[in-house]
Structures are given as structure tokens and as C-alpha cells.
Amino acid sequence: MDFLRPASWEEALAAKAEHPSAVPIAGGTDVMVEINFDHRRPEYLLDLNRVADLYEWETGEDTVRLGASVPYTKIMENLRSELPGLALASHTVASPQIRNRGGVGGNLGTASPAGDAHPALLAAGAEVEAESVRGSRRIPIDDFYTGVKRNALAPDELIRAVHIKKADGPQQYSKVGTRNAMVIAVCAFGLALHPGTRTVRTGIGSAAPTPVRATVAEDFLNAALEEGGFWDNGKIITPSVAKEFAGLCAAACNPIDDVRGTASYRRHAVGVMARRTLTWTWESYRGARRTSEGAA
Amino acid sequence: MRVNLTVNGRPQEADDVWEGESLLYVLRERLGLPGSKNACEQGECGSCTVRLDGVPVCACLVAAGQAEGREVVTVEGLAEYARQRSSGDAGDTPDLAPIQQAFIDAGAVQCGFCTPGLLVAADEMLEHNPDPSDADIREALSGNLCRCTGYEKIMDAVRLAAARQQEAV
Amino acid sequence: MPTNGAPTKITQGSQTKGGVGESTLRPDGTLKVTGEFAYSSDLWHEDMLWGQILRSTVAHAEIVSLDTSEALATPGVYAVMTYDDLPTDVKNYGLEIQDTPVLAHGKVRHHGEPVAIVAADHPETARRAAAKIKVEYRELPVITDESSATAPDAVLVHENRTDHHIGHVPHPNIVHRQPIVRGDAAAAAERADVIVKGEYTFGMQDQAFLGPESGLAVPEEDGGVHLYIATQWLHSDLRQIAPVLGLPPEKVRMTLAGVGGAFGGREDLSMQIHACLLALRTGKPVKIVYNRFESFFGHVHRHPAKLSYEHGATRDGKLTHVTCRIVLDGGAYASASPAVVGNAASLGIGPYAVDDVDIEAIALYTNNPPCGAMRGFGAVQACFAYEAQMDKVAEELGLDPVEFRQRNAMEQGTLLPTGQPVDSPAPVAELLRRVKAMPMPPERQWESSEGADVRQLPGGLSNTTHGEGVVRGVGYAVGIKNVGFSEGFDDYSTARVRLEAVAGEAVVTVHTAMAEVGQGGVTVHAQIARTELGVAQVTIHPANTEVGSAGSTSASRQTYVTGGAVKNACELVRERVLEIGRRKFGTYHPAWATAELLLEGGKVVTDGGEVLADLVDVLGEEAVEVEEEWRHRPTEPFDLRTGQGNGHVQYSFAAHRAVVEVDTELGLVKVIELACAQDVGKALNPLSVLGQIQGGTTQGLGIAVMEEIIVDPRTAKVKNPSFTDYLIPTILDTPTIPVDVLELADDHAPYGLRGVGEAPTLSSTPAVLAAIRAATGLELNRTPVRPEHLTGTA
Structure with a gap:
């Protein structure tokens, strides 16, 4: 095993180009487990800790450019208003110690369906900035997950940043685990209201081979909200609509039975989380509307 | 290497x-x-x-x-680290960090295998949050498993260290 | 320090400072908080090698071929050993039945069984070399449960059994069977107004001690070996290790290294023999440290169980009879299974007075992971089931579950199903009364001005509910655990106590082989010595095999038995000191001959308080040292046919009240409070007593809602050997645990004490289950209960 220690992004890209089998390691919270337990012996470890700009973020007009290695703790502490869904998701990651090391780049690189960030990224809308010595490209998050623990990266590419749409409405995130802290998701659900475009987006974790959106459920809800004039009248969402939405979210799952939970439970739980997160976000949207109307 | x-x-x-x-x-x-x-x-x-x-x-x-x-x-190095944080003066300060002493006094140590990690985590929490609620303590220490104590004495120890820290200020 | 305003009623006070009854602090506390305390995995030796074990990847198979040549040729590798390299004819070990191969011989019987061992200069070298060992398996059908074990054509897990149980078991795949019959359960059933039946399943729990199995074996010049090891019983290890090495016991020296928790998981050997074999083979010190993955294969677990119960009761709430059948899965090797069977059977109906009882308990041989000792030892599984039954019967009768239990609670003098009278206080009804009387935690604690605090809700930080679907439930349970080794075992301990004057001060040294595994035995020994010898300064000598056996740190027995041995040795030392005093100073004061004399504050005093001499002057240059074995009252085996016999020496009782909040839609549970009332006889160290009760309670909580080793029923392979998927409670899962300690002396025991450690692990689990049932209305016949069981999605 060789340990590559690039001091800059350019050096990192060059190293990855030269050794496409090199395994990038940043927070180490996935890679080191595999090494400690003898599950993986990569030829090269590519340490990204010295690439400083991976730890930075910039808030632009419409998006946040989040460096791949920005630790979850920083997201929780600093980006709660811009990226509320991801901030909530970050808070559910493992333990404080892990949140101090791990970042979204690792979740994307591993592309485990259980990665906590995925549902929040899917719901918010995001693009992955991937780069190699050949150049840089933006991969829409919807196209990023290609299979169980597989992603759209080319062997010579590294994840530099994620461009995430700034929240234009309430966002929520829920995760079911069989412990009240430090737990891997049995399943997870992210939901974002986008009042600007009058759309709702979702993300489901750990209930299909890849993280997925519940697009049929989104389409249903978008149409129902439009039809009922909900975005304008700010009424409580009809229980039958919420129920149908929850059912469609559950139907979007394609889960398995494993030691963490049954497929049937995952479907059920995603439905419950979908209904609850919709209620929470919609209540928050209505509250914000009333406040702004009152101010006006 | x-x-x-x-x-x-x-x-x-x-x-x-x-x-x-x-x-x-x-x-x-x-x-x-x-x-x-x-x-x-x-x-x-x-x-x-x-x-x-x-x-x-x-x-x-x-x-x-x-x-x-x-x-x-x-x-x-925790005792020395805490000493430098509190005064920078190595004078007649005790040999243990306040959190270490509190763990002993509260009975938070049994087999002790979790203790070093808990001490480092708890000390860091008190650095940022000198007056934590019980829920704050539980959240901050939720990444540290203990199999012996049932955590009650650990809670007591952190409360004790926080109280002593506040008295000292 | 009080726990959250909970009533902690412990009497304090003792004549001597730092003596029995005081919450003195741990002597090893400072070392443990500074990181200087040397656990078995911390040891290091110049020129040391690392040992690695190759384990079977299948559960049941013949080994067709085994090729170590490539591993042996790896640079940095010093030795590779297999069954063929074992030095003597003794190739098996075991606590009671020597059925466990040191290294697999032609066959493996469970997933993760040791097949070969490697010593190399770096752990990675050893791992890579082990991976180069080629093993060809021919898989055999797996035995995984009672029906596959006892089927007419079942493959025998162990052929040609010669152990002493084979004569009375109905099938060679049954390790041991213990029936207990008293009265006439069938006739009594005729008198019952209600009869309640239930089938229960108890999952496989892991001790999950945090300090992994580890140790360092150092070869010695005389051809022997010195093993520094984390264990629960040095002499039991020694008895099993020495014959395999072909060494006389005196050439296998053992010193207790720091132990990172045990809970029963270190009663059996793990890497002890392997490290010694490699050290003797290479002539170099060898260290072995399991990682967490390997630890799940490296020790026995708590027996999973299937339990069938029938309870009958009359309309006025009196139990008529209980019948039960308890099937424990012992896995591939016997370990402590026979004794676990005896416990499950004899304590199978719980702390209740029932005249007509018909019990059967068995342990199976299967190809599942071996199971043996874990805190509660057979009594835990039974308590989960009989307490569920008690709630069901109460409901049938329309009685309050606590009231129903109290009406049937045993008392001092009650006969156990074994016919043995309980001859010390049995405050079962009182403990229930106390735990019920404790103030209830406030409702909706999670509500705050800033909305719901998810940390206090089911799901915790995962943000699954802000109060939706959350229902509170309350449940009660009580249990009975035997203390000490039962069924005629010669359960003794040895203590060596030395009293001398050093630099003008009287100093006591207490030397035992007791394994301090975190429970605080070392604290208590010093307290006993202070109380008995009136000396402030007590040194606890490191535990090793230079002194006689202390017996196991298990069965809640060490404070009783080794504590008793220390007390006894101190008393003998005191007699000798007083003899010296009489000889030296008797002529100066008549009280030497006439008064009751005590040692207090470093002085010889009369019971009236008059000081006769300084201990230092009495001792002079002389050191007084006593090493003596000490035994509790003998017990008898249970009759193999009827189960009758005075098999136990003492009992420990605890009751719990669990308050839970369940997210009934998602099936997530938050335990809000787990109140406990326990009789400890006498709290030698109140702070340690609370620590034991709260720790035991939390392990019971774990098996109630999350902990389970999952074994694939098709392959008998373990599916979750890691802390990612075997979950133990975090501090956010663990509630406040107010404790009400009762001290009713057992006059047969030193200071009247009762073993404390295990009882709280019994009743905690059924109390939590009862509370979840109350919140959900579900029957819940298995533990742990998982979200799918609460949501109809299993």
C-alpha cells in the first residue's frame, strides 16, 4: 500500500490520473473501517486532508458551493438557514466525533444507499462538481447514483464540491434507526418545499439500491397543491392528499430485508416520514406566509 | 513511511x-x-x-x-491541556483535569475502558458549553459507549465538573 | 451523590474511616482517568510478536485440506500452527466439558472457529499471512434449532460424547436436561379459574465488553510461560491452559492485566492458549488483540431461548400452578450450558410461591455460536417470559399487575420449585411496593418553548417525531437471581492478608487472585481490611496465580466469597496480632485478658474504647501474614429426575418500573425512566452498588429494544459481528435510573451482604417490554422488540 499526500488540488488530480485505483481518503470514516477490518487493501490511499479548499464553502446567489470535505459539524453550525435539510441530515450522522471528520464528499464517493446526506441533496437539488486532469464537470444529483455503492464518477475523477440550491422554503429530514443516536439509517427521508417554483422535492435513503426521489409522489403532490391553490391560500393540506403522497413515497421504495430492518418496515416507515415531514414543512410554510402577510 | x-x-x-x-x-x-x-x-x-x-x-x-x-x-495530556486553558500557570494546580477528578469522585469509572474517550469528549464539551443541560450532555457524549455504568454516574460526573468549573470562575 | 433526586436509601457509617459501608473511591481511579492503567491490550514487550487467528468461514464442515506453506514463507512470519502442532495429547479445553478444540481438528462446528494461528512481527504481516493459509471445507448440514437438533436423522454436533450428562439426556445433541417437578401441576390446573399460555423467544445477546480479548504471553527461562491476561478467573484458565501446553501448572504463571469489562464473556478461554503456544514455539513474547469483529466470534454469548409457559390462577389472584419448558441454544460447544440450564430451571417460575410446578430446561448443541455465561445466567431468559405471563394472568383476572405479583410473592421460608426453603429475607412484595411508590417522571418532557426537543423523543437525533404517534406506557417486573456457584460446586476463595509496620505505620496488604473487571472488588477489599484491622493504609496486591484461587468474578459472588475470604483472613490476622499483644503487653493491663479487643485507628482498643497499645508497637519487626481459603455454605446438586435439592446458597432480588414512550407509527421506543428497587443485604460501598444496579439495568434495556446477534438460520453464520449492526445503548438511549436500595441482612453472608450485579439485569428487560405492551396493546412475545414488531411489518 502506498500513501499519497498531495498538497494541492492539482497534485491530487495528477495523482488520481496516475493511479486511478487510488482510494481517496478525507474524513476516513468509511475507508479506515474497511482497512481496520481487513475488508479492503487498496494499492494507494490518496489523502485529501491537505487540500485546503475542500474544507471551504461559498454562499452564492442561488446556491451554496460546499467543499467536499467540509465536516458535517460545520454544515450543522454554519449552513442551517441556507441548507436546512442537509443541516438536519448532518445532525443525524453517526456521532459528534464522526461529524467532525466526515463530509458530503465521502457520502457521495461511497454512494451507499444508507449515506445520510443523499436524501437531503436529492430534495434540495444539487450538482456534484467532479474533476480530473481532463477537466471539470457538474453531475446533476439525480444522475449521480448509478447502482449499489456505485456513482457516476470516472476512475480518474475526484469530487471537489457540491453545488446545492439554497433553500427557498422549509426543508425537513427524518431518519429511522434502531437506536436514538449513532446509528446507520434503516431508512431516511428528505423533503424540500420550493415555493419559488411551486414544487416539492423528495429524497429517500436506504430503501432502494440507490438513493432515489419519489418522483411519482412529487408529481402527485405538485399537481394537488396547484389544483387546490394551496401555495396561495396557505390552507392545511387535505389529509387525503397527505395520505396519498405518503403512500406514493412508500411505493417509490424498492427495499430489501437485512439485519437492520425488513423491506416491509422500510416501506411503511418511509410513508410515515413522508407524511410527517410534509406536515412539518407545510406548517412552517404557512407560518412564514402568515408572518410575512402580517408584516405587509 | x-x-x-x-x-x-x-x-x-x-x-x-x-x-x-x-x-x-x-x-x-x-x-x-x-x-x-x-x-x-x-x-x-x-x-x-x-x-x-x-x-x-x-x-x-x-x-x-x-x-x-x-x-x-x-x-x-488532558490534565496539562486543561491547566494551560484555565491559567497557563502550572503553579499549585492539581494533577488532574477537573473532568478527570469529577469522574473519580462521582463513581463514573468502573472498568474504565470507555473513560479516556469520554474524558476527552466531555472536556471539549465543557470548553464550549460550560453550563450544559442534561440533554446537551447526552447529545455531546452520544458517540461514546459505556457498557458498565448505565451512564448515570457519567452524567453526575459531567454535572459535577460543570458545577465546579462555575464555582471556580 | 443522589441520582436525580431519587431516593437512595443506604445506611452509612462505620467505626473506621474508609471502611465497610462507605462510598470510598476506587484505588485504580486515578490510573484509569489518566490513561496509565494497563489493560491487557496495552501491554508491550521488547521484541514482541503479534498473534493472529484464522477462523472458519463456514459453520459446519469437514476440513478436507489445510495448507500453511505459503503463510509460513511470508517474510516477518515466525510461526504458523495448526492442530497438528499441538504439543500434547490434550487438545481440547472447556469449563465443565472439555469439548472445545484448541484448534480445529478435521472439522469445524461453528462460524468463526479457530483453525490456525500465526505469529509475525506486525499485525498486518500476521493478517496477510493468515489470509494465505488455504483451507478446503466440505460443508455439512447445519443444526440450528431444536427440531433440526433432535430430528431422527440429525447430524451429531459431537460424536462419541463421554461427558457425565450423556447418560441422562434424551438426545446426543442435548447438552444437559434438568426437569423440576414439585406437587402435581396437572391436578392443580383443575382448580384454576384462568389458565394462560404463552410462547416466548429470547434473542442472542452479546456481553459487548469494551476491552477486546487480549493478552501477552512471555516465554520464561525455565521453559514455562508468563501470561498477562484479561480474564474472570485466573485459576480456571490455568487449569485449562497448562495441560494443553504440556507444562506443570507452576510453570504457567498468570498475572491479571487490566480488564475492560467482562459480564460473563471472559469465563471461557479465548486467546490464552494460542498466545502461549506461539510464545513457546517462537521463544518470543506474543501479543494477541482481537478487533471488534473477531471479538464477536471470540467469546460465548447469552443463550437465545424458546420458552413455553402455562400459568393457572384462581379468581382471587393466587397462582395454582406453573408449567414451563425452556429450550436454550448452547451452540457448538458446551461452555457453561449445563449450569445455565440448572439456573433457568430452578429459577424458572420467578420469585413466587407456587406449590405445583412442572419445569423442564434443556440446552442444545447446534452449529450456532457457542453460548455460555452472561450476567444473569439463565435467570434472565426465564424472567422475561414469566413476567410477561404474570402480566397476562393479571389482565385475565382484572387485577393490577403489581397487586397480583404481591399476592403471589415469595417470602422468607417459601420453598423454591426445588424444594429448597429461602432462608433469608425475600422482600419481593416490598420491592414492588417501593418501585411503584417512586414519583413518576413528568409527561411530555420533550416539550419546550422552542418546540419539541427531539433528543428526548423516540428516534432521538434522527428527528422522526415532534410528538406525533407518541404514547406513554408503564410496566413492572421483578426477578430472582441466585448468588454464587450452585448445585454442589465447591465454591471457595482464597485471601492472603499481611499486616506489618512500615516506617512507623501499620500497613495491610491484601493479595487475592480475584479478577477486578470493573466491579470494584479492589475497592471493597480495602474497605474490609480497614474495618477488620483498623488500619488506614491498605495495599491491594496485583492478582496473580501466586496465591490460591479466588473463584470466578461472576454469579454476583466476589464481594460475598472473596470479600468473605478477605474478612476471614483479616480476622485470623487480628487474632494473631492480639496474641502477640497479649504476649508482649498482657501483663501491663488486665483488659488484654478479659475484654473484647478490637483494632481501630491503628490501635488495639477494648470494646469500651480504651486504648491498650499502638498496633505498630505490637507488631514491632514482625509481619503477620495469613493465607486461607474460605467457603460459603455447601450446596447440593439437583436430582436429575425431580430437580429437588438445596442447590443455591443465596438470592438477590430486584424490581423495576419502566416508563417508555413509543412512537406507535414508526415503532421506535424511548425509555424515559427505569426505576429500580433492590435488596442488597448490606451495601459495602453504596456508590459501587448504584453503579452495578444502573449498569445491569442498562444491559437489560439493551436486550429489550436493540441488542441481538443475528444468525442466519440457513447457514448458521453471524450476520452482524460489529458495533455498526450490533447496537448497545448510547447515553441518549439510557434513561435516568433512580434506585431505591433496601438493606435486609442475610445472616449467613459476610456483613449480611447480597450479591448485587446480576439481579437488575433480569427485571429490567421484562419491565421495558411490559411498558411497551402497555403503550401499544401488542402481545410482543419476543425480545429484543424491533420497530417491525411494533408496526406489523416483521
Whole structure:
């Protein structure tokens, strides 16, 4: 095993180009487990800790450019208003110690369906900035997950940043685990209201081979909200609509039975989380509307 | 490979480090600092918690090479670290950090294997949150498993350390 | 320090400072908080090698071929050993039945069985070399449950059994069977107004001690070996290790290294023999440290169980009879299974007075992971089931579950199903009364001005509910655990106590082989010595095999038995000191001959308080040292046919009240409070007593809602050997645990004490289950209960 220690992004890209089998390691919270337990012996470890700009973020007009290695703790502490869904998701990651090391780049690189960030990224809308010595490209998050623990990266590419749409409405995130802290998701659900475009987006974790959106459920809800004039009248969402939405979210799952939970439970739980997160976000949207109307 | 780092204020050098070694292994087996514990080696127990450039992390998940040039504080250096934080004066201050003394006094130590990691994590929490609620303590320590105590005495110890810290101010 | 305003009623006070009854602090506390305490995995030796074990990847198979040549040729590798390299004819070990191969011989019987061992200069070298060992398996059908074990054509897990149980078991795949019959359950059933039946399943729990199995074996010049090891019983290890090495016991020196928790998981050997074999083979010190993955294969677990119960009761709430059948899965090797069977059977109906009882308990041999000792030892599984039954019967009768239990609670003098009278206080009804009387935690604690605090809700930080679907439930349970080794075992301990004057001060040294595993035995020994010898300064000598056996740190027995041995040795030392005093100073004061004399504050005093001499002057240059074995009252085996016999020496009782909040839609549970009332006889160290009760309670909580080793029923392979998927409670899962300690002396025991450690692990689990049932209305016949069981999605 060789340990590559690039001091800059350019050096990192060059190293990855030269050794496409090199395994990038940043927070180490996935890679080191595999090494400690003898599950993986990569030829090269590519340490990204010295690439400083991976730890930075910039808030632009419409998006946040989040460096791949920005630790979850920083997201929780600093980006709660811009990226509320991801901030909530970050808070559910493992333990404080892990949140101090791990970042979204690792979740994307591993592309485990259980990665906590995925549902929040899917719901918010995001693009992955991937780069190699050949150049840089933006991969829409919807196209990023290609299979169980597989992603759209080319062997010579590294994840530099994620461009995430700034929240234009309430966002929520829920995760079911069989412990009240430090737990891997049995399943997870992210939901974002986008009042600007009058759309709702979702993300489901750990209930299909890849993280997925519940697009049929989104389409249903978008149409129902439009039809009922909900975005304008700010009424409580009809229980039958919420129920149908929850059912469609559950139907979007394609889960398995494993030691963490049954497929049937995952479907059920995603439905419950979908209904609850919709209620929470919609209540928050209505509250914000009333406040702004009152101010006006 | 060779790794240079600063541990508990002292520059250290480890030679012939295997590339897959963790910072935890280097501390325990190469630098004679076995205080950080090896309970799970998968980031699921917190018993190897150290501060890496001030931030609590699981030493088992830091590749040794990633620690190059960085500052590490382990339980062995916790008393000195707390001393410097509180006064910078080594005068007649006690040999233990307040959190260490509180763990002894409250009966928070049984087998003690989780203790070093808990101490580092709890000390860091009190640094930022000197008056934590019970829920704050539980959240901050939710990455540190203990199998002996049922956590009640650990809660008592952190409350005690916080109270003593406030009295001292 | 009080726990959250909970009533902690412990009487304090003792004549001597730091003596029995005071919450003195741990002597090893400072070392443990500074990181200087040397656990078995912390040891290091110049020129040391690392040992690695190759384990079977299948559960049941013949080993067709085994090729170590490539591993042996790896640079940095010093030795590779297999069954063929074992030095003597003794190739098996075991606690009671020597059925466990040191290294697999032609066959493996469970997933993760040791097949070969490697010593190399770095752990990675050893791992890579082990991976190069080629093993060809021919898989055999797996035995995984009672029906596959006892089928007419079942493959035998162990052929040609010669152990002493084979004569009375109905099938060679049954390790041991213990029936207990008293009265006439069938006739009594005729009198019952209600009869309640239930089938229960108890999952496989892991001790999950945090300090992994580890130790260092150092070869010695005389051809022997010195093993520094984390264990629960040095002499039991020694008895099993030495014959395999072909060494006389005196050439196998053992010193207790720091132990990172045990809970039963270190009663059996793990890497002890392997490290010694490699050290003797290479002539170099060898260290072995399991990682967490390997630890799940490296020790026995708590027996999973299937339990069938029938309870009958009359309309006025009196139990008529209980019948039960308890099937424990012992896995591939016997370990402590026979004794676990005896416990499950004899304590199978719980702390209740029932005249007509018909019990059967068995342990199976299967190809599942071996199971043996874990805190509660057979009594835990039974308590989960009989307490569920008690709630069901109460409901049938329309009685309050606590009231129903109290009406049937045993008392001092009640006969156990074994016919043995309980001859010390049995405050079962009182403990229930106390735990019920404790103030209830406030409702909706999670509500705050800033909305719901998810940390206090089911789901915790995962943000699954802000109060939706959350229902509170309350449940009660009580249990009975035997203390000490039962069934005629010669359960003794040895203590060596030395009293001398050093630099003008009297100093006591207490030397035992007791394994301090975190429970605080070392604290208590010093307290006993202070109380008995009136000396402030007590040194606890490191535990090793230079002194006689202390017996196991298990069965809640060490404070009783080794504590008793220390007390006894101190008393003998005191007699000798007083003899010296009489000889030296008797002529100066008549009280030497006439008064009751005590040692207090470093002086010889009369019971009236008059000081006769300084201990230092009495001792002079002389050191007084006594090493003596001490036994509790003998017990008898249970009759193999009827189960009758005075098999137990003492009992420990605890009751719990669990308050839970369940997210009934998602099936997530938050335990809000787990109140406990326990009789400890006498709290030698109140702070340690609370620590034991709260720790035991939390392990019971774990098996109630999350902890389970999952074994694939098709392959008998373990599916979750890691802390990622075997979950133990975090501090956010663990509630406040107010404790009400009762001290009713057992006059047969030193200071009247009762073993404390295990009882709270019994009743905690059924109390939590009862509370979840109350919140959900579900029947819940298995533990742990998982979200799918609460949501109809299993």
C-alpha cells in the first residue's frame, strides 16, 4: 500500500490520473473501517486532508458551493438557514466525533444507499462538481447514483464540491434507526418545499439500491397543491392528499430485508416520514406566509 | 513511511509506519501512549477519542499519514491541556483535569475502558458549553459507549465538573 | 451523590474511616482517568510478536485440506500452527466439558472457529499471512434449532460424547436436561379459574465488553510461560491452559492485566492458549488483540431461548400452578450450558410461591455460536417470559399487575420449585411496593418553548417525531437471581492478608487472585481490611496465580466469597496480632485478658474504647501474614429426575418500573425512566452498588429494544459481528435510573451482604417490554422488540 499526500488540488488530480485505483481518503470514516477490518487493501490511499479548499464553502446567489470535505459539524453550525435539510441530515450522522471528520464528499464517493446526506441533496437539488486532469464537470444529483455503492464518477475523477440550491422554503429530514443516536439509517427521508417554483422535492435513503426521489409522489403532490391553490391560500393540506403522497413515497421504495430492518418496515416507515415531514414543512410554510402577510 | 506529529505538546516521530495504520495504532504501539483505547476500531464507540488540532475525533479512523504535522491531545495530556486553558500557570494546580477528578469522585469509572474517550469528549464539551443541560450532555457524549455504568454516574460526573468549573470562575 | 433526586436509601457509617459501608473511591481511579492503567491490550514487550487467528468461514464442515506453506514463507512470519502442532495429547479445553478444540481438528462446528494461528512481527504481516493459509471445507448440514437438533436423522454436533450428562439426556445433541417437578401441576390446573399460555423467544445477546480479548504471553527461562491476561478467573484458565501446553501448572504463571469489562464473556478461554503456544514455539513474547469483529466470534454469548409457559390462577389472584419448558441454544460447544440450564430451571417460575410446578430446561448443541455465561445466567431468559405471563394472568383476572405479583410473592421460608426453603429475607412484595411508590417522571418532557426537543423523543437525533404517534406506557417486573456457584460446586476463595509496620505505620496488604473487571472488588477489599484491622493504609496486591484461587468474578459472588475470604483472613490476622499483644503487653493491663479487643485507628482498643497499645508497637519487626481459603455454605446438586435439592446458597432480588414512550407509527421506543428497587443485604460501598444496579439495568434495556446477534438460520453464520449492526445503548438511549436500595441482612453472608450485579439485569428487560405492551396493546412475545414488531411489518 502506498500513501499519497498531495498538497494541492492539482497534485491530487495528477495523482488520481496516475493511479486511478487510488482510494481517496478525507474524513476516513468509511475507508479506515474497511482497512481496520481487513475488508479492503487498496494499492494507494490518496489523502485529501491537505487540500485546503475542500474544507471551504461559498454562499452564492442561488446556491451554496460546499467543499467536499467540509465536516458535517460545520454544515450543522454554519449552513442551517441556507441548507436546512442537509443541516438536519448532518445532525443525524453517526456521532459528534464522526461529524467532525466526515463530509458530503465521502457520502457521495461511497454512494451507499444508507449515506445520510443523499436524501437531503436529492430534495434540495444539487450538482456534484467532479474533476480530473481532463477537466471539470457538474453531475446533476439525480444522475449521480448509478447502482449499489456505485456513482457516476470516472476512475480518474475526484469530487471537489457540491453545488446545492439554497433553500427557498422549509426543508425537513427524518431518519429511522434502531437506536436514538449513532446509528446507520434503516431508512431516511428528505423533503424540500420550493415555493419559488411551486414544487416539492423528495429524497429517500436506504430503501432502494440507490438513493432515489419519489418522483411519482412529487408529481402527485405538485399537481394537488396547484389544483387546490394551496401555495396561495396557505390552507392545511387535505389529509387525503397527505395520505396519498405518503403512500406514493412508500411505493417509490424498492427495499430489501437485512439485519437492520425488513423491506416491509422500510416501506411503511418511509410513508410515515413522508407524511410527517410534509406536515412539518407545510406548517412552517404557512407560518412564514402568515408572518410575512402580517408584516405587509 | 515516517510520520511527524505533535502529541500532548511534544514533537514525535514514528518510523516504519505501515500505510494502513491508524493514528490510534501509532499512539498506542509506537509512541507508548496506550491511553486512547481500541474498543471497536470502526468509529462506533468513541473510546479512542483524541483532539486533532483541537477537534474531537476517533483516532482509529484517522490514517496515520493524515496526522502528519498536526497536533494531537490524548487523555495522557488532558490534565496539562486543561491547566494551560484555565491559567497557563502550572503553579499549585492539581494533577488532574477537573473532568478527570469529577469522574473519580462521582463513581463514573468502573472498568474504565470507555473513560479516556469520554474524558476527552466531555472536556471539549465543557470548553464550549460550560453550563450544559442534561440533554446537551447526552447529545455531546452520544458517540461514546459505556457498557458498565448505565451512564448515570457519567452524567453526575459531567454535572459535577460543570458545577465546579462555575464555582471556580 | 443522589441520582436525580431519587431516593437512595443506604445506611452509612462505620467505626473506621474508609471502611465497610462507605462510598470510598476506587484505588485504580486515578490510573484509569489518566490513561496509565494497563489493560491487557496495552501491554508491550521488547521484541514482541503479534498473534493472529484464522477462523472458519463456514459453520459446519469437514476440513478436507489445510495448507500453511505459503503463510509460513511470508517474510516477518515466525510461526504458523495448526492442530497438528499441538504439543500434547490434550487438545481440547472447556469449563465443565472439555469439548472445545484448541484448534480445529478435521472439522469445524461453528462460524468463526479457530483453525490456525500465526505469529509475525506486525499485525498486518500476521493478517496477510493468515489470509494465505488455504483451507478446503466440505460443508455439512447445519443444526440450528431444536427440531433440526433432535430430528431422527440429525447430524451429531459431537460424536462419541463421554461427558457425565450423556447418560441422562434424551438426545446426543442435548447438552444437559434438568426437569423440576414439585406437587402435581396437572391436578392443580383443575382448580384454576384462568389458565394462560404463552410462547416466548429470547434473542442472542452479546456481553459487548469494551476491552477486546487480549493478552501477552512471555516465554520464561525455565521453559514455562508468563501470561498477562484479561480474564474472570485466573485459576480456571490455568487449569485449562497448562495441560494443553504440556507444562506443570507452576510453570504457567498468570498475572491479571487490566480488564475492560467482562459480564460473563471472559469465563471461557479465548486467546490464552494460542498466545502461549506461539510464545513457546517462537521463544518470543506474543501479543494477541482481537478487533471488534473477531471479538464477536471470540467469546460465548447469552443463550437465545424458546420458552413455553402455562400459568393457572384462581379468581382471587393466587397462582395454582406453573408449567414451563425452556429450550436454550448452547451452540457448538458446551461452555457453561449445563449450569445455565440448572439456573433457568430452578429459577424458572420467578420469585413466587407456587406449590405445583412442572419445569423442564434443556440446552442444545447446534452449529450456532457457542453460548455460555452472561450476567444473569439463565435467570434472565426465564424472567422475561414469566413476567410477561404474570402480566397476562393479571389482565385475565382484572387485577393490577403489581397487586397480583404481591399476592403471589415469595417470602422468607417459601420453598423454591426445588424444594429448597429461602432462608433469608425475600422482600419481593416490598420491592414492588417501593418501585411503584417512586414519583413518576413528568409527561411530555420533550416539550419546550422552542418546540419539541427531539433528543428526548423516540428516534432521538434522527428527528422522526415532534410528538406525533407518541404514547406513554408503564410496566413492572421483578426477578430472582441466585448468588454464587450452585448445585454442589465447591465454591471457595482464597485471601492472603499481611499486616506489618512500615516506617512507623501499620500497613495491610491484601493479595487475592480475584479478577477486578470493573466491579470494584479492589475497592471493597480495602474497605474490609480497614474495618477488620483498623488500619488506614491498605495495599491491594496485583492478582496473580501466586496465591490460591479466588473463584470466578461472576454469579454476583466476589464481594460475598472473596470479600468473605478477605474478612476471614483479616480476622485470623487480628487474632494473631492480639496474641502477640497479649504476649508482649498482657501483663501491663488486665483488659488484654478479659475484654473484647478490637483494632481501630491503628490501635488495639477494648470494646469500651480504651486504648491498650499502638498496633505498630505490637507488631514491632514482625509481619503477620495469613493465607486461607474460605467457603460459603455447601450446596447440593439437583436430582436429575425431580430437580429437588438445596442447590443455591443465596438470592438477590430486584424490581423495576419502566416508563417508555413509543412512537406507535414508526415503532421506535424511548425509555424515559427505569426505576429500580433492590435488596442488597448490606451495601459495602453504596456508590459501587448504584453503579452495578444502573449498569445491569442498562444491559437489560439493551436486550429489550436493540441488542441481538443475528444468525442466519440457513447457514448458521453471524450476520452482524460489529458495533455498526450490533447496537448497545448510547447515553441518549439510557434513561435516568433512580434506585431505591433496601438493606435486609442475610445472616449467613459476610456483613449480611447480597450479591448485587446480576439481579437488575433480569427485571429490567421484562419491565421495558411490559411498558411497551402497555403503550401499544401488542402481545410482543419476543425480545429484543424491533420497530417491525411494533408496526406489523416483521
